[in-house]
Amino acid sequence: MIAITRSSFCCSAVLLTLMVASQAAAQTDRLYPRGGEVVLGRIKSISKNGIVMTVSGKDQTFNAGAIEKVLFQGDPSGLTEGREFALDNQFEQAITELKTVDAGKLNRDEQKADFAFYVMYCNAQQALSGNGDLRSAASGALNFIKQNTNSWHFFETAKLLGDLAMSLKSYDQASKYYGSLRTAPSAETKIESMYLNSLVKLAQDNAADAASDLQKIVGISVQSAEGARLQTLAKAGLAVALAKQGKGDEAITTVNELIAKLNPTDTETAAAIYNAQGASYAAMGDNEGALLAYLHTHLMFSTYPAAHAEALKQLAELWTQVGKPDRAAEARSELQQRYPGLSG
Template sequence: MRNTLRLLSLTLIAALTGLASADQVRTESGGQTGNIVNSTKDALILNKSGSPVEIPIEEIVTVSFDDEPFALKQARQEAANGQLQDALDRLKKLDPTGTDLIKQEFEYLKAYCTARLALAGSADANEATNLLFKFAQSAPNSWHFYEAAELLGDLAVSQQQYDRATQFYGSIANAKAADFKARARVLAARALIAQDKYAEAQKMYDDVLGLQSPSPGVARQKDFATVGKAICVAELGKPADGVKMIQPVIERANPKDIDLFSAAYNALGRCYLKSNQPKDALLAYLHTDILFYGNPEAHAEALYYMSKLWKEVNDPDKGVAAYDLLRSRYSGSRWASMN
């Protein structure tokens, strides 16, 4: 009996040891472990018991390497939780070691945190752009490539460099995955909205909405397209129609999808503004402020409009508070610089 228990214990320890010593790729459907041996723009290659397994980027949620420093794991989790400055401070103290893929992960995470902070006005946009360029040049086949291109495009839009943004977003259309191709069009249309080119943006959103694909990722991009189209419809004179378009997106969206919810409620607020319904607009922006503030760019936008709307509903003190929060938390954002 003792020998049997000892054998079971040794077997369990060996199994746990084998699990702990593997690279891990968490996907939408679960997770896989093995040895990550290669990366392309469109997939990670995982060696499982001697057999290569290709994991498409659209299925990947997060990745961790067996040999990466524990501080890198901590920084990755902090970034995922929205603690961007904490993650960046931790990364700045870290001397990256390990495989080329681990070093690439370090460089990307540092660039990602800096870029997201810059988009919120809490870091230098030029520094973030340089870090992303450096990463893209040193790791042109990284599975983070298209994410980096999106961030570069977002930074270009924030600096009103729309031609550059179009180039960066256009590179995402080269991805194999249908949802990334759809994302490229959604982003390009958003850049057109920033230029007040609503008719052109609406046409691009319609192209996305016309896509035929069973991919959940494409369905999510269609929701973003619906939200964007609602803004266009409102700005072109039919804000009530825009409101009707957004409501179903809010009803069916994943409650954890902060980016989609914040975009939807901000768009809803914009539609109500165009309808001259300040109380309803304020309520929409309050959703972003209270529930979906995890997206810094969207939160800054909501605070800007709230600072105006509180005054319209005769509560100027709350308007001042919203503006003070905007200036203190997102001081370098374009929303903080607007009157």
Template sequence: MSFHNLDLNGTSLMARMHGSPLRTAEDMCSPQQRRSVCRSIGLPASIKCMAFVMLLGLPGVATAQFDQVYPLRGTPMNGEFVGSTPTAVTIKVQGTDREIAVNEIRRLGFKEDPAELKQARARVLAGDYQSAMDELKKINPASVTRPIILQDLQFYLALCEGRLALSSGGDKGRAASSMLAFVRKASKSHHFFTAAETLGDLAVALGKYPEAIKYYGAISAQAPWPDYKMHAVMLEARALMAQKDFAGAEKKFASLAGVSAATAEIKRQQLLAQVGVARCQAETGSPDASIAKIEKLIAESDESDAELFGRAYNALGACYLKANKPKEALMAYLHVDVLFYDQPEIHAEALYQLSKLWEQVKKTDRAVAARNLLNDRYAGSRWASM
């Protein structure tokens, strides 16, 4: 598995970044803390909250005298790192090789880890990419002698550079080149799928939609787990939608309906796909029918799912725009601005649309405020460049 044949011309998986070893963190975080911590890289609340608690300075685990694999459930495996592929990590435990699937791992730790790298991993999990980058920059790569740690350092540097470019702004082309360089050197890394998603996100932000689909496609084609595949197909569909290939995007979204809904996460992704289908159908057919479908989904779904509801209201706003109902569209996008502002990508889209809709209803001051917030908070978003 590699990207050696792919090129960017200079250029949620995030949902499986490895977490902290603290096992009771969710109990120690308030619901508000869990929501705020769990947005920027797509982890489940319980895992990300662990990283949040680490950053609060609560008691942690003593420095390891061995390599460690922290599984999603159970105690860490202590031993010696043997190797990895994009789908599994092998660690020697008491003389026996143990293989652990990547989607069952919170994080890895190595006995020679620099303290700054440990801190950076925790800060990434909390979504604080700038602080993570600050920690990583303190490390002299020449002082790192173990290849796997040097590889991990390169990955986190590229990840932070990419996420910062996508959020606060920066050179997205350079960030993509950094991540592509990592993948070319470490095509068998357990970070492969996260790297692929980051490359896809950067390609979307650069308007290179075919390249984005290629990177996301590496995940959907190679990941053996249904939720990973579904997430990647969803990203492919959104890239198609961004390039206004609504018929192609609808097919991708619709393909997810046939997946056996064996878990709550798969069911949730199918609801997100329904939102995508309705939004595409508004562009290719009847917006009124799509409005009815989305309103029904909103009425019947769990309102605590901020991503689902944020995307549903954005889709509703798009449908109203297609139906030439700007005031109704404005109200839909306002739902996102008021209630789901902790979803960066979704909030950025809503702010972009509000900056135009406020002008249409002669509220210039509010249009300017929406545009300023978009530029200030999401300077790296593709919506800020429109």
């Protein structure tokens, strides 16, 4: 029989305490850069410009625009799964998972902020897809910004506020929110600010100024895939601006060049290009050409709600104009069923 003395018990307790402390010190967060390998370390600080992470004893800085996601040590499964669904644009599933999270049991402020962001983000995206209240979503995004001024999601939320304002046709507000992206550390986010503000000008029928801004984006030297994607979107927008100025041939040439180089896996960009082709033909009075372009979005790229809803709206009008009211009714019915908040 082994005797356990008071001194040996105390030593064991000390060793256990040291082991627990060592495990706590070894806790790791996971940061996923866009297009890069996961980085393991410990979050040191977070600001709207990005994250400083201690990796193997050294601090590394990651700009907000270059971060895809962060997994915090101790994340509950509902937050982990909800985050993944949200990033995969499966917002209903994300909301279901996030509802299982007890926010009161989240131990770290950065976890609480991340959880609050994804709840807000999913609700806003649902509203933007026509399945939620736009004004309520905008209020939620504003509240997130006010309560989390140092979140690395700051600029992403500013863009979201601009998108919501655009859907509400509050163009001055949209311009303000999109304009705030110019202060972001990422070069791509600065370009995105110019692009989004040009869309505001197009929505306000200020085609000349929009074309000028879009031409500047096309002429920028970009160094990343995201920068190149934004230039492609800018060319699509430029085609619409040209058509609205009566430069139909130039507009169609521009958009057809984009279609020739189309990446069908980039659904958002493909839908934007075909919608731009439709808008260009419509501006020229070519209803048949516009119909074919919008049908491309409807039949092939319907997974992007905003572009698909726009295509359905235009199809409903165009079918009427070419004397096919039954097809117009079908397009209008699908718009109301799939995107009730965007059917007006």
